[in-house]
Amino acid sequence: MIIKNILSTQIQLLTPQHWKDYELIDCGNFEKLERFGDVILIRPEPQAVWPKTLSEAEWNKRYHIKFKGRSATTGEWAKKDPHAKDRWHISYKNNDAAIKFRLGLTSFKHVGIFPEQAVNWDYITESIKSFSNPKPKVLNLFAYTGGASLIAKGAGADTTHVDSIKQVVTWANENQEISGLTDIRWVVEDALKFVKRELKRGNTYNGIILDPPAYGHGPKGEKWKLEDHILEMMQDVVQLLDPKEHFLILNTYSLGFSSIIVENLIKSSFPKVENLEVGELYLQATAGPKLPLGVFGKFRKFSK
Template identity: 85%
Template sequence: MIALLTPQHWKDYELIDCGDFEKLERFGDAILIRPEPQAVWAKVLPEKEWQRLHTIKFKGRSATSGEWIKKDKNAADRWHIDYKNNDVAIKFRLGLTSFKHVGIFPEQAVNWDYISERVRSFKTESPKVLNLFAYTGGASLIARAAGADTTHVDSIRQVVTWANENQDISGLDNIRWVVEDALKFVKRELKRGKKYNGIILDPPAYGHGPNGEKWKLEDHISEMMQDVVQLLDPDEHFLILNTYSLGFSSVIVENLIKSAYPQVQNLQTGELYLQATSGIKLPLGVFGKFYKNR
């Protein structure tokens, strides 16, 4: 059965509305308008309400970059928000980047809850968790806060530095930081005979490694999955695969997982979305996840 999942009870984040290829979001006290290619429908709230509510708006100069227009010129470019669930609490440093991102993908909070629940359920002491394509580290922070021995891998040094800052303001330590192409790292870990109790993959549709390695989701994800499942501890584990590619469905993700790991248990696939307070739903990726306990 395909699941539809959205974050719940997050006081510091709110999707207010979306439509006409934009989204209106609140991160703490900042209310942003950003482009959203998935929002092909009309806005629910009137345009004048969007203009009244927002404090900062992203204006694109091209398909890949732009600038932020502030109502208040003194508004901060960086600020902090909190996230907590029944198990753990963490903090993020957000920032206005030239690529419309602010350093967090809010829909991933559903997966963060899954991670903390699974880590806390394991009998293994200090279970090992590997976060690939790890960005600014939401999943890494959650895993570490829940008690996992955590390794964070991303190919961009600047975002690993950002993730390290998030670790500091969250009062955490000892996450292992790795700046490397994810596929290369996985193959090296296989040669070393390493095993992990949890693995998180959040690959982009396109990307580049630190040495110019090219990543294209549809070309490399099958190889990645075939390799990464060999790193799973056979007795106690979880794995999350999340994809943002518009061409991917949850059935594709299901097939990828079953092909790579036929003995899979407790498999769940579906779609992540954000529920706007205006009533509309914004789909933001498909996922597959599974676990095994002792």
């Protein structure tokens, strides 16, 4: 039997490096022990199907706040220390930009940041700094609390941030203020509708970031289901790319999606793609395990 490698793109495994304000300490038994600044949390993690490396006693000694779920998506936080903070700040810095985040305890276990995305933030700033255009236009779709928007703005881009939930756009604006940045364009809108309007307007962007959820709703009840809508989204989004110089990042956190699916999706939507990279994002626990946290596809082109 002859086995052929039919995919020309090498699959990468990437994890953030040198982030002092974040640490995945350990993960296992469907939980993760992680440090954000000086606050240590225990949160549910459905992908951590292996045993914990550290003992339960060590976990219990270290944590400050633990999320206890009432269901798969909601729950409440239990503080071991009643003086533990509900809100606090952390920072991120690479060679091209520095940003800050306000974190907080939400009823759906999130705290306002996805640390594995720092890998993509570095790719964004490297791309922006390599463009010939001194102020490239960047579009961040499904933009949440704005990590990618902030880093793009901090690197010098004219940045548009689109998310369907007004409260998280307000949160992102707060992050802009504490980061010492200004003039990000905030749009509360269904991402697919916004893209279609931009196509009609004839607008283009040098950079586009997509981090779509598996499921979601627009501000007017529009339904989003990743496998039903991502092809249409990608076929539209690639038409917004500046033909001379651009980058695009697609990040998905869905148990049913692989990097091969993302590669096929990008190549079919944008056959002239250059410098395509695909792979998996993960966090490296100090205790040893690697925690997978989604797959990505990204590519870029610089003017010659």
